[in-house]
Amino acid sequence: MVLIALTYKKLVDRDFKILSVIEAEMPRYEYVPVDVIERRSRLPSTQVNAALQKLNQLKLVRRRLGDYVGYRLTYLGLDMLALRSLVERGVLHALGDTIGVGKESDVYSGLTPSGERVIVKFHRVGRTSFQRVVLVRPYLKDRPAYSWLYLAKLAGEREFKALQELHSVGARVPRPLGRSRHVVVTEYVEGVELYEYKDPIDPESMLVKVLETIRKAYLEVGIVHGDLSEYNIMVTIRGDEEEPLIIDWPQYVEKDHPSAPDLLRRDVSYVLRYFRKAYGVSIDLDRALAYVKGETETI
Ligand SMILES: Nc1ncnc2c1ncn2[C@@H]1O[C@H](COP(=O)(O)OP(=O)(O)OP(=O)(O)O)[C@@H](O)[C@H]1O
Ligand SMILES: [Mg+2]
Numbered sequence: 001m002v003l004i005a006l007t008y009k010k011l012v013d014r015d016f017k018i019l020s021v022i023e024a025e026m027p028r029y030e031y032v033p034v035d036v037i038e039r040r041s042r043l044p045s046t047q048v049n050a051a052l053q054k055l056n057q058l059k060l061v062r063r064r065l066g067d068y069v070g071y072r073l074t075y076l077g078l079d080m081l082a083l084r085s086l087v088e089r090g091v092l093h094a095l096g097d098t099i100g101v102g103k104e105s106d107v108y109s110g111l112t113p114s115g116e117r118v119i120v121k122f123h124r125v126g127r128t129s130f131q132r133v134v135l136v137r138p139y140l141k142d143r144p145a146y147s148w149l150y151l152a153k154l155a156g157e158r159e160f161k162a163l164q165e166l167h168s169v170g171a172r173v174p175r176p177l178g179r180s181r182h183v184v185v186t187e188y189v190e191g192v193e194l195y196e197y198k199d200p201i202d203p204e205s206m207l208v209k210v211l212e213t214i215r216k217a218y219l220e221v222g223i224v225h226g227d228l229s230e231y232n233i234m235v236t237i238r239g240d241e242e243e244p245l246i247i248d249w250p251q252y253v254e255k256d257h258p259s260a261p262d263l264l265r266r267d268v269s270y271v272l273r274y275f276r277k278a279y280g281v282s283i284d285l286d287r288a289l290a291y292v293k294g295e296t297e298t299i
Contacts, residue, residue: 002098015054021037023081034048095109107120118188119187123182160179172243194233202242214264215293
């Protein structure tokens with residue numbers, strides 16, 4: 001079992017209570033003072049201290065020693081609160097294997113209470129430098145340096161919202177199932193990423209489907225993916241057709257954002273380049289761009 005699931009099983013109600021008090025106070029304190037935790041949790045001091053000791057050992061909180069003793073959540077602590085909420089709402093029943101550990105997320109498989117296999121994506125902002133974060137997430141440029149946990153929650157929120165809107169207009173994306181904080185649960189796509197997909201049946205139709213999704217996102221939802229490539233497209237087979245689904249949306253930008261035109265051009269050109277290189281299918285960039293922007297009705 002993965003560390004997150006093992007740790008989750010060790011927690012009792014009291015531990016979750018303390019974690020959520022710390023979470024609630026974190027916007028006010030870099031490290032939440034112990035007396036504040038005691039007051040807000042309304043638990044006896046001995047119980048609070050025992051719980052904090054345990055949470056600290058499990059690395060769910062970080063302790064600050066010095067002129068006062070205080071605690072803040074770690075990513076693992078925030079993971080516990082998110083899982084608890086997803087479990088209580090019946091979105092998730094169990095966490096399974098690691099699917100991928102990336103720069104900005106940890107992705108696991110999971111099971112719902114009814115046994116459906118799902119994807120559980122934990123956003124991790126701040127593993128790389130803030131510079132890079134600003135580069136790939138231009139919407140953060142004008143904000144003060146919020147804590148990483150806050151930024152991760154924001155990424156989760158953005159990705160879930162994008163998926164909900166995309167799914168509601170029938171775009172080819174994994175079905176979103178639920179979110180808590182920085183954790184997004186979606187349908188599990190049985191398939192492989194496009195860069196691993198070697199012998200396509202009908203690459204031309206597949207390319208058209210990808211462009212249709214980019215177009216729907218742009219025209220019906222009003223967003224540009226912004227990080228599109230063969231690594232963020234999953235291919236699955238439905239009926240006997242190839243269905244390319246676009247994943248990984250937290251960095252999207254609104255179509256009226258100043259970088260939107262450049263990002264749209266880059267997204268489309270990366271997709272066209274890959275289809276040309278890997279499958280020998282060519283579509284002209286300007287024609288494809290006119291189509292995704294709704295200037296023409298067909299490619
Ligand atoms: N719905 C899904 N079904 C199946 N596999 C998925 C799904 N979503 C993500 N994955 C797998 O997990 C990987 C990482 O997911 P995603 O692209 O959303 O995160 P990421 O932030 O790009 O992570 P990284 O930093 O590793 O690129 C995908 O490349 C894919 O292999
Ligand atoms: Mg990705």
